[in-house]
Amino acid sequence: MIKITFPDxxxxxxxSGITGIEIAKSISNNLAKEVLSxxxxxxIQDLTRTITTDSSIKLHTWDDKEGKHAFxxxxxxxxxxxxxxxxxxxKLAIGPSIESGFYYDLDMPEGTxxxxxxxxxxxxxxxxxARLKNSYTREDITKAEALNYFENKGDQYKTELxxxxxxxxxxxxxxxxxxxxxRGPHLPxxxxxxxxxxxxxxxxxxxxxxxxxxxxxxxxISFPKQKMLEEHMILLxxxxxxxxxxxxxxxxxxxxxxxxxxxxxxxxxxxxxxRERLENFLxxxxxxxxxxxVITPHIGNKELYVTSGHYAKYGADSFQPINTPAEGExxxxxxxxxxxxxxxxxxxxxxxxxxxxxxxxxxxxxxYEQSGELHGLTRVRGFTQDDAHIFCRPDQLKDxxxxxxxxxxxxxxxxxxxxFVTQISLRDQVNREKYIGSDENWEKAENAIIExxxxxxxxxxxxxxxxxxxxxxxxxxxxxxxxxxxxxxxxQVDYNLPERFELEYVGSDDQKHRPxxxxxxxxxxxxxxxxxLIEHTAGKFPLWLNPDQAVILPISEKYNDYANKVADMLSKxxxxxxxxxxxxxxxxxxxxxxxxxxxYLLIVGEQEENSQSVSVRKQGDGDKxxxxxxEFASHIQEEVKKLIEVKEN
RNA sequence: GCCGAUGUAGCUCAGGGGUAGAGCGUUUCCUUGGUAAGGAAGAGGUCAUGGGUUCAAUUCCCAUCAUUGGCUCCA
Numbered sequence: 001m002i003k004i005t006f007p008d009x010x011x012x013x014x015x016s017g018i019t020g021i022e023i024a025k026s027i028s029n030n031l032a033k034e035v036l037s038x039x040x041x042x043x044i045q046d047l048t049r050t051i052t053t054d055s056s057i058k059l060h061t062w063d064d065k066e067g068k069h070a071f072x073x074x075x076x077x078x079x080x081x082x083x084x085x086x087x088x089x090x091k092l093a094i095g096p097s098i099e100s101g102f103y104y105d106l107d108m109p110e111g112t113x114x115x116x117x118x119x120x121x122x123x124x125x126x127x128x129x130a131r132l133k134n135s136y137t138r139e140d141i142t143k144a145e146a147l148n149y150f151e152n153k154g155d156q157y158k159t160e161l162x163x164x165x166x167x168x169x170x171x172x173x174x175x176x177x178x179x180x181x182x183r184g185p186h187l188p189x190x191x192x193x194x195x196x197x198x199x200x201x202x203x204x205x206x207x208x209x210x211x212x213x214x215x216x217x218x219x220x221i222s223f224p225k226q227k228m229l230e231e232h233m234i235l236l237x238x239x240x241x242x243x244x245x246x247x248x249x250x251x252x253x254x255x256x257x258x259x260x261x262x263x264x265x266x267x268x269x270x271x272x273x274x275r276e277r278l279e280n281f282l283x284x285x286x287x288x289x290x291x292x293x294v295i296t297p298h299i300g301n302k303e304l305y306v307t308s309g310h311y312a313k314y315g316a317d318s319f320q321p322i323n324t325p326a327e328g329e330x331x332x333x334x335x336x337x338x339x340x341x342x343x344x345x346x347x348x349x350x351x352x353x354x355x356x357x358x359x360x361x362x363x364x365x366x367x368y369e370q371s372g373e374l375h376g377l378t379r380v381r382g383f384t385q386d387d388a389h390i391f392c393r394p395d396q397l398k399d400x401x402x403x404x405x406x407x408x409x410x411x412x413x414x415x416x417x418x419x420f421v422t423q424i425s426l427r428d429q430v431n432r433e434k435y436i437g438s439d440e441n442w443e444k445a446e447n448a449i450i451e452x453x454x455x456x457x458x459x460x461x462x463x464x465x466x467x468x469x470x471x472x473x474x475x476x477x478x479x480x481x482x483x484x485x486x487x488x489x490x491x492q493v494d495y496n497l498p499e500r501f502e503l504e505y506v507g508s509d510d511q512k513h514r515p516x517x518x519x520x521x522x523x524x525x526x527x528x529x530x531x532x533l534i535e536h537t538a539g540k541f542p543l544w545l546n547p548d549q550a551v552i553l554p555i556s557e558k559y560n561d562y563a564n565k566v567a568d569m570l571s572k573x574x575x576x577x578x579x580x581x582x583x584x585x586x587x588x589x590x591x592x593x594x595x596x597x598x599x600y601l602l603i604v605g606e607q608e609e610n611s612q613s614v615s616v617r618k619q620g621d622g623d624k625x626x627x628x629x630x631e632f633a634s635h636i637q638e639e640v641k642k643l644i645e646v647k648e649n
Numbered sequence: 650g651c652c653g654a655u656g657u658a659g660c661u662c663a664g665g666g667g668u669a670g671a672g673c674g675u676u677u678c679c680u681u682g683g684u685a686a687g688g689a690a691g692a693g694g695u696c697a698u699g700g701g702u703u704c705a706a707u708u709c710c711c712a713u714c715a716u717u718g719g720c721u722c723c724a
Contacts, residue, residue, distance in 0.1 A: 103719095113652095113653080114653090115653065115654075116653080116654070116718095199718090200653085200654095200718050200719070201652090201653055201654085201718080201719085202652070202653065202718060202719030202720065203651060203652025203653065203719065203720055203721095204652080204719070204720045204721090205651080205652095205720055205721065208720075208721070209721080210650080210651070210720075210721045210722085211721095214651060214652055214720075214721095215652090215720095216652075216653085217652090217719070217720075219718090219719080249660075250660090256715095256716090258697090258714080258715060258716095262714095262715070262716090308724090309724090310724060313724070314723095314724060317722085318724095335724060336724055338724085365724090367723075367724075369722080369723070370650055370651095370721080370722060370723085371650070371715095372650065372651070372652095372719090372720085372721085372722095373650090373721085373722065373723075374716090375717090379723080468724060469724065470724080487723090492724095519724095553684090555681080555682060555683055556680095556681040556682055556683095557681065558681065558682095559681095583680085583681080584682095584686090584687085585680095585681085585682055585683095585686085585687060586682065586683055586684060587682090587683090587684065587685060587686070587687090588685080588686055588687080589684095589685095590684055590685050591684095591685035591686055592685085592686085593685095594685060595685085601684085603683070603684065605682085605683060606683090607683085615683080615684080617684060622684075623684060
């Protein structure tokens with residue numbers, strides 16, 4: 001007998017050689033049906049593996065990510081089996097489960113291409129194979145045997161993967177006629193997979209390197225019940241409705257013009273109003289935190305960027321220099337504000353008593369992003385950073401860094417961004433040639449970030465290789481409607497630019513010292529931030545940000561004059577209000593303005609004119625009764641105040 | 650930049666080898682209304698651009714541009 005310990009610390013005894021699925025069955029038949037994988041002493045395994053020693057276990061169902069992982073990973077194998085059956089000669093690369101589903105990278109036989117039209121046939125084959133309920137069976141073989149097997153099969157990707165593995169046992173998984181190199185774990189059999197949807201097809205480089213061959217990647221998702229698939233598809237539809245590109249068009253926020261150029265957004269009046277509100281909000285916060293405004297030009301002499309190191313790093317892939325009538329004179333569209341700000345710092349001598357200085361600018365920068373990478377407002381070629389650079393002494397660094405964290409968190413809190421990931425982006429541990437600066441400075445900078453975040457009690461993930469070329473970063477990542485992650489806020493510690501620009505201050509010892517620089521942008525860029533804000537709110541912006549806070553709807557054209565009078569009065573009270581004076585019935589006006597997501601609809605007709613009032617209707621919430629004009633104005637002011645000030649603590 | 654898809658009216662889309670359609674929007678007129686679509690008439694398109702095949706191309710083929718799903722990149 002062996003002792004099995006469960007997550008709640010209860011212990012049961014079983015015969016040695018029991019399997020996970022049998023343990024589940026011993027608890028309840030329902031659990032046995034739902035369980036998908038098992039963790040045994042910290043090791044995720046198949047349910048069908050035998051347990052022969054005292055162990056602590058956890059059974060995973062669809063509700064755990066470990067359970068989904070096994071399910072989707074098995075689905076990837078099932079898809080590969082189906083594809084091998086339909087396209088003989090296909091070579092398989094890798095096929096993992098991902099956060100939402102799975103994919104497989106394939107090298108299609110010469111002359112064969114797969115398009116979305118072929119996906120239903122693969123889905124059908126997968127379901128057909130799933131119904132056979134073939135077991136996923138695990139087999140341990142030696143490295144030599146594995147190499148031999150895949151060489152015979154002519155699968156160079158698998159042989160390459162195996163060659164890189166340590167000597168020793170290698171595991172294969174088989175189901176039906178399909179064998180794959182795999183660590184597992186997998187479902188007991190293919191019958192668990194009841195519903196499959198192949199979502200898209202894309203190119204992906206072998207091992208993620210663009211110098212390698214491009215393979216065909218098929219993304220899919222699968223479920224244990226047909227109904228769950230249907231629900232998931234509805235969810236995807238809902239997410240599409242929140243897409244900032246769609247809402248941006250519907251609400252007249254921004255547009256693009258081919259004639260202006262790709263990736264160069266045009267902010268329409270309503271979008272500009274929204275953005276201006278955000279900028280004013282941040283300006284107020286920054287003023288309270290001791291930031292000083294600066295303004296710099298959109299271009300800079302090429303030498304500026306040679307000094308900063310940006311030219312060597314990005315020059316070839318950027319907008320190319322602007323020439324002047326003078327021989328050999330070249331200017332760059334600015335891709336960064338920091339070199340300009342360094343020159344501002346340098347313009348006057350600084351004492352240690354002057355530090356920290358914090359220069360802030362909504363600086364528009366231009367970067368030649370690859371054409372395939374442009375995406376709505378989230379990835380563009382011209383954008384405005386809510387940039388600031390803090391120049392401080394070493395003894396001030398950590399404290400300044402923590403203050404910036406406070407600003408970012410305050411902003412996220414005010415805007416109800418609750419689901420964000422805080423990522424510490426450090427140097428690549430192996431490839432260091434892409435970074436500038438001394439190891440010593442890098443270590444100091446990296447430690448400063450690690451200490452500041454831990455003292456702030458921030459939950460962070462660490463990513464190596466994600467640092468900027470001049471220093472490590474703390475990034476705040478937020479997801480869009482479709483689950484894609486975008487970097488918004490960023491805080492970066494930099495010892496290098498002060499060196500390159502020979503920045504100095506005079507210390508209390510009357511000696512020259514080098515300041516440390518913090519780059520920071522809480523929004524990241526106005527473009528990207530507004531995009532994510534649109535997706536978070538589905539266009540229902542908080543009252544203090546909405547371009548129009550209220551729209552006045554006259555019952556008929558007879559009341560247009562009164563409507564305009566009300567609009568004037570409210571404007572004087574700083575309420576942003578418009579009048580819908582179209583010759584339409586009131587029902588139509590209500591519908592149209594509800595769809596435009598304007599927070600308050602004010603209906604005015606004979607009764608309101610007589611009593612000098614408005615009939616208030618809240619967006620999505622119906623009739624709120626009648627108020628005097630003054631009452632409504634103070635109601636709006638109160639609501640705005642609550643939204644942006646109560647969260648201060 | 651790479652692989653795939655897409656490009657028809659301001660927007661959302663249908664159509665299809667014989668030079669075009671719907672709904673919404675817009676314009677004009679009727680209507681002047683009480684909490685999510687009142688009615689009528691009209692305007693609006695070199696079917697992304699450039700080549701090719703064909704008696705004939707918006708439709709088929711190729712290229713370019715743009716958009717888009719990914720990949721790589723992202724100061």
